[in-house]
Amino acid sequence: MSAIIAYVRVSTVDQSTDTQRATIEERHKVDRWFVDEATSGAIKAKDRKGLGELLSYVREGDTVIVYAIDRLGRNTIDVLETVEALNAKRVAVLSLREGFDMSTPMGKAMLTMLSAMAELERSNIKERQMAGIKRAKTEGKALGREKIIIDEDVAQWRQENSASIKATAEHFNISPASVKRACRAAKASI
Structure with missing residues (x-):
């Protein structure tokens, strides 16, 4: 018997999976949840506890639902490999925000494009972060944690x-x- 499986992920401890869960539950009756909290999308899928468990659990005919493609990861190749691994098991992958089934040819094309955009955004965030650090240093601002020792x-x-x-x-x-x-x-x- 096939199952509806949901995967949710947040990057930091101050974030919550509640919105992702609520959005998925509005549209689907989920049989099993897999969660990664305070886990960066830059970490390879197989190295994330929740997603790794999901990949081991799914069976032919199951459907994996994610709130958005970037929940699977921020690296285009890693996201594509994850979706391919699921498709090889004959598992459908649905992304609610983007609104498509990633197991169809059109879905795969959209996945490739959106994964590339997610990766570009991650690199833009990193670039902005480094520019902010450089600016702070030139302004003489102290960076890092406050020193607690003499x-x-x-x-x-x-x-x-x-x-x-x-x-x-x-x-x-x-x-x-x-x-x-x-x-x-x-x-x-x-």
Whole structure:
């Protein structure tokens, strides 16, 4: 017996799958849900827990419904490979926002075009992010997390206790890289 399967994904912890779920439930009675939360679409489909489980679960005759193509991923080749893997199992893939069945020739053509657009948008986002970082640096703005340690304290504690980088990191609850930076900075200020 064939099943209606839904896949929803959000990229960050402050996002919710509620809208995707509600939209899918308005149109379809879903038998099984697969979810990836706080999971970037840039991560390959097979490496995402929810989508990986979906790919293992589906059977011939099932229909997979997604809210939008970009929920499957942001990389054109990865999205196409995912849809091809589903089609090879004789599983239909429907995208509600775009409104087409990706298992038809027209659907495949639209999928290719829309996946390429999603990938372009991802690269545009990255480009805008890098431009913003560059601008912030030229304006002298501090980037990254606020520093929670005093370099000299870290270096002094490490020296006084003959501690390893790892032990120092654990003592101050910071990363080993932060310990190395702190020790270098403390040495440079002497």
